[in-house]
Amino acid sequence: MVRARSEERRAEILRAALEVIAERGYRGATLGSVAERVGLTQQGLLHYFPTKEALLVAVLQERDRWDTSGGRDRENWRLDLLESLVEYNAMRPGIVQTFSALLGESVTDEHPAREFFTERYGQVRSSMADVLRLEFGERLPSGLTPERAAPLLTAVLDGLQYQWLLDPSAVDMPDAFRDFLRLLRGDDSRP
Amino acid sequence: MVRARSEERRAEILRAALEVIAERGYRGATLGSVAERVGLTQQGLLHYFPTKEALLVAVLQERDRWDTSGGRDRENWRLDLLESLVEYNAMRPGIVQTFSALLGESVTDEHPAREFFTERYGQVRSSMADVLRLEFGERLPSGLTPERAAPLLTAVLDGLQYQWLLDPSAVDMPDAFRDFLRLLRGDDSRP
DNA sequence: ACCCACTTACCTGTAGATCGGTAGGTGACG
DNA sequence: CGTCACCTACCGATCTACAGGTAAGTGGGT
Numbered sequence: 131m132v133r134a135r136s137e138e139r140r141a142e143i144l145r146a147a148l149e150v151i152a153e154r155g156y157r158g159a160t161l162g163s164v165a166e167r168v169g170l171t172q173q174g175l176l177h178y179f180p181t182k183e184a185l186l187v188a189v190l191q192e193r194d195r196w197d198t199s200g201g202r203d204r205e206n207w208r209l210d211l212l213e214s215l216v217e218y219n220a221m222r223p224g225i226v227q228t229f230s231a232l233l234g235e236s237v238t239d240e241h242p243a244r245e246f247f248t249e250r251y252g253q254v255r256s257s258m259a260d261v262l263r264l265e266f267g268e269r270l271p272s273g274l275t276p277e278r279a280a281p282l283l284t285a286v287l288d289g290l291q292y293q294w295l296l297d298p299s300a301v302d303m304p305d306a307f308r309d310f311l312r313l314l315r316g317d318d319s320r321p
Numbered sequence: 322m323v324r325a326r327s328e329e330r331r332a333e334i335l336r337a338a339l340e341v342i343a344e345r346g347y348r349g350a351t352l353g354s355v356a357e358r359v360g361l362t363q364q365g366l367l368h369y370f371p372t373k374e375a376l377l378v379a380v381l382q383e384r385d386r387w388d389t390s391g392g393r394d395r396e397n398w399r400l401d402l403l404e405s406l407v408e409y410n411a412m413r414p415g416i417v418q419t420f421s422a423l424l425g426e427s428v429t430d431e432h433p434a435r436e437f438f439t440e441r442y443g444q445v446r447s448s449m450a451d452v453l454r455l456e457f458g459e460r461l462p463s464g465l466t467p468e469r470a471a472p473l474l475t476a477v478l479d480g481l482q483y484q485w486l487l488d489p490s491a492v493d494m495p496d497a498f499r500d501f502l503r504l505l506r507g508d509d510s511r512p
Numbered sequence: 513a514c515c516c517a518c519t520t521a522c523c524t525g526t527a528g529a530t531c532g533g534t535a536g537g538t539g540a541c542g
Numbered sequence: 543c544g545t546c547a548c549c550t551a552c553c554g555a556t557c558t559a560c561a562g563g564t565a566a567g568t569g570g571g572t
Contacts, residue, residue: 177522
């Protein structure tokens with residue numbers, strides 16, 4: 131019973147941490163503000179996560195678990211699933227903001243999330259290549275190999291997120307992503 | 322003479338600030354560490370820039386001045402100039418890191434650079450649309466209008482930078498960008 | 513049913529740093 | 543003599559983290 135309550139608390143804390151990181155980034159986030167959001171003192175929070183970095187690691191791990199659960203294994207993705215993922219993200223600015231902020235911070239030296247993102251982007255590119263191979267075979271209509279198109283696909287996803295976060299009214303993220311897919315498919319029908 | 326020395330100092334400080342922001346982001350950067358790098362005390366630095374935010378603003382303004390100087394006016398860009406810009410960036414990880422870190426941070430609430438980037442991306446998209454129109458006219462080979470392709474072009478530039486910063490050995494930024502241009506051109510020659 | 517040893521889930525208090533910024537100099541130079 | 547370019551000396555606010563306490567369980571033996 132206590133155990134269950136504890137797990138529940140941890141989940142609450144992680145959700146609060148996600149919010150605070152979205153609002154202020156990891157460096158700008160404080161243990162106190164996360165604690166406050168779940169009705170704890172800062173020291174009470176440290177009972178669950180011994181250091182600030184441990185909390186960040188838990189947030190990243192949860193993201194990984196979420197990403198790779200519920201038939202969302204990256205092996206099984208297809209292009210149209212990616213399309214709906216983008217649509218889904220467009221309805222969840224909070225999550226997108228959290229991880230865009232973390233990605234941005236992580237390129238600075240010795241950032242605790244740097245290794246996580248480095249490794250993760252390697253995996254993402256290779257998943258994207260798989261997706262593309264599944265869809266197009268060894269050559270896309272443009273002549274590109276899946277391995278060469280994968281970084282572009284990944285870049286578009288991230289880059290659109292930043293533009294959309296800065297000004298949601300200026301960029302329709304799902305539409306823009308569909309435009310990119312049209313590019314990949316070599317489809318020249320007029321939108 | 323004193324005036325000249327002062328301007329010189331300001332330039333040194335801005336360069337140091339650029340470095341420190343690249344290493345730790347804006348929030349992680351401290352006035353003390355910037356000051357140390359130019360051989361000043363933190364309070365000595367505040368003589369030139371009255372607040373930390375003023376220093377950031379100056380850094381961003383300098384970036385703007387640099388961007389739009391020396392025939393680099395965004396009006397005059399062409400696609401092959403963009404290509405060499407990417408090559409140029411690939412030799413300057415420091416600068417790229419500074420502005421990628423700032424862009425990432427800027428999506429958080431009330432970040433002092435948020436407005437700057439929001440406005441700037443609006444301008445960038447419109448410049449990119451101009452470049453594309455100059456190159457392709459009203460329709461790209463894919464059928465996209467310049468306005469719809471511009472966010473994608475912008476996204477690819479930024480997204481590739483993040484991947485490259487995280488793992489320079491994993492992504493050849495100039496090559497990948499050329500791949501994207503091939504996509505835009507609808508060129509299906511095998512690379 | 514009850515006591516006891518132990519754990520869990522917090523809290524108060526605070527050490528120890530650091531940070532941005534203010535106030536008020538001082539010396540060199542024009 | 544006045545202004546510029548700094549410096550020393552602080553201040554108040556945070557922030558992370560550690561120490562140590564306490565109240566409320568939890569489980570086993572009797």
